[in-house]
Amino acid sequence: MKKLNGKNRVVALLRKEAYSRVELARATGLGKSALTKVTKALFDEGIIEEAQVAVKQSSEQGRGRPETLLQLVPNIKFSLCFYLTKQGVSSYLIDFTGKIHAANEVDWPVDPANHDIHVAYSTDVLLNIVKQEANVLCAQHSLTLDQLELISIATFGKVSQQDGIVVHSQFFQDTNVKLAEIIGECLGVTTKIFNVDYCCAFQLQQMYPEKESFISLCLGLGLGLGLCLDGQLVTGRLGSTLGIGHVNYEPNGKKCYCGAKGCTEAYVTSDAIIDEIESLRGLSISGNDVSEKMQSIKQLLSSGDVAAHRSIEKVSQAVGDILAQLMVTFDISTIFMSGDTAVLFHYLEQYIRQYLTSDKRYQTLLTKPKIIRVTDVKASVGGLIQLTNSQIVI
Ligand SMILES: [Zn+2]
Structure with a gap:
């Protein structure tokens, strides 16, 4: 840094x-x-x-x-932040202090109910949304694009944050998309690209300054990882995001969208949990979207539904397996959990703890884990806003 x-x-x-x-x-x-x-x-x-x-x-x-x-001084040095979700794009016009002056949400141009996360978009689709939203939000505050300090975009997937390249993401058809360059050139504003899990870890670092080292897991659309060691957020080469989701959990196991078999992500995402419980129970879970379905699953768990418990136990084993390896490798005991599935925290935490304590390494190598639920669902957005402003050098 x-x-x-x-x-x-x-x-x-x-x-x-x-x-x-x-x-x-x-x-x-x-x-x-x-x-x-x-x-x-x-x-x-x-x-x-x-x-x-x-x-x-x-x-x-x-x-x-x-x-x-x-x-x-508030109300100066404005920037635009775009946060990509499964449903669409949330946009925020912020000032230098981090205050949000205007916000909007647009859906991806498909019916979200029929939208498979494995259906990706062309870069042009995002570019059009960014152009349209930038003009709308700026017009509301009588700003022109050239008055903006920065445009930032947070996305899922593997991102090379240093050079603004989306290596691969569920949202894009192409790989190695030079997103910062494409948007920067089109709108004439310097553009930075971040990974959502890095944004989340950045926010957690501000919220819990006393936690010098932690693992941050985001369980939802994917399996996101953030890592903070002795007060420093860790990234891969060229500021790339830490991709733990495609580490193998079960050789020749479930098929992952990346093309490989047995990736951890194929077992622990919200969609994987829903599929697993639905196939075990032979019934579909009620709810119009992931968060409603997660609430239904929570109810099943609290009523003692055997299939739901068995599924969550399986998910917890996969998550516990990844955690045990990270905890042993980096000697970390604080774990934050966020994402759509965090609503099942009470059960996940119980099973994860059970898995970790049954691990033989636990006796000698693992420090007693402290698993904390991140209740702020907008933690990554907060992180994106702070990261954006931290990029503006005076
Ligand atoms: Zn994979």
Whole structure:
């Protein structure tokens, strides 16, 4: 990761909350004169402003002492974020502080009820949506495209974040799509591409700063992985996302959409869970979409349905298998779980824990796992917004 200069370090802190000069000096480690120089430059550029005076309780004297706080100027430096889901594309017009000024959602141009996730789109389909939404959201705020700082896109799949290439994704017909370049050239705005699981891990890092090392699993459309080691988010080569979903779980097992057989992802996605329970029970699960179906499954589990329990136990074994390997490899015990299937957390957690404790390695190598459910369903969107702003260098 690039080392930030003084200005960007101050801005990164102020993005979280307002700080006093004393607190800024402590947090950045900058000396008084260096900090004064940095804040003056940021004032001159119209990036920061003084907030209302806060009265902080002084513990020694027992009386309040007024203190001037510094904050980022809102309503400047706008960017557009696009978040791709199975249903369609969510778009957000944000300012430099991370505030959302306008948002919209459009469905992919097919009936979602008949939409198979393995049906992908041409890059043009996304490009048209991005163009249309960018114009709509900007027009609402009397902005022109050339006033935007950045366009960012979060997608599932293997993404080379450094060079903005979507190596492969369920959403695209083509592989190695130079998405950042295509959108950047068409709209004339610098474009960055992120993987949704990286966005989620980035957000978790901000939400739980005390967790220096963690594994973040997103169970839903795919099996997403985020990894944080000693406070640093880990990526593959060229900032690529960590692809654990296609690691083999069962040789010659279930067919995966990638073409291989027995990939872990083929056992643990929300669609795989629904298929498994439906085939065991010989009945389809009620619900119009994945989240409604997950609620139905939750009800089946709480009523003690044997087939539902057997399916979730199987899913938990596949997830537990991946987790055990990661935990042993990286010596991590904190695990976050998010995604559509997290609604089944109570049961998944129980079975995963059961699987892990039955693992012989557990006795010597595995630290007692701490599995935490991420209840914020918009964690990845929050991460995308923060990541987008973190790319704007002052
Ligand atoms: Zn696969």
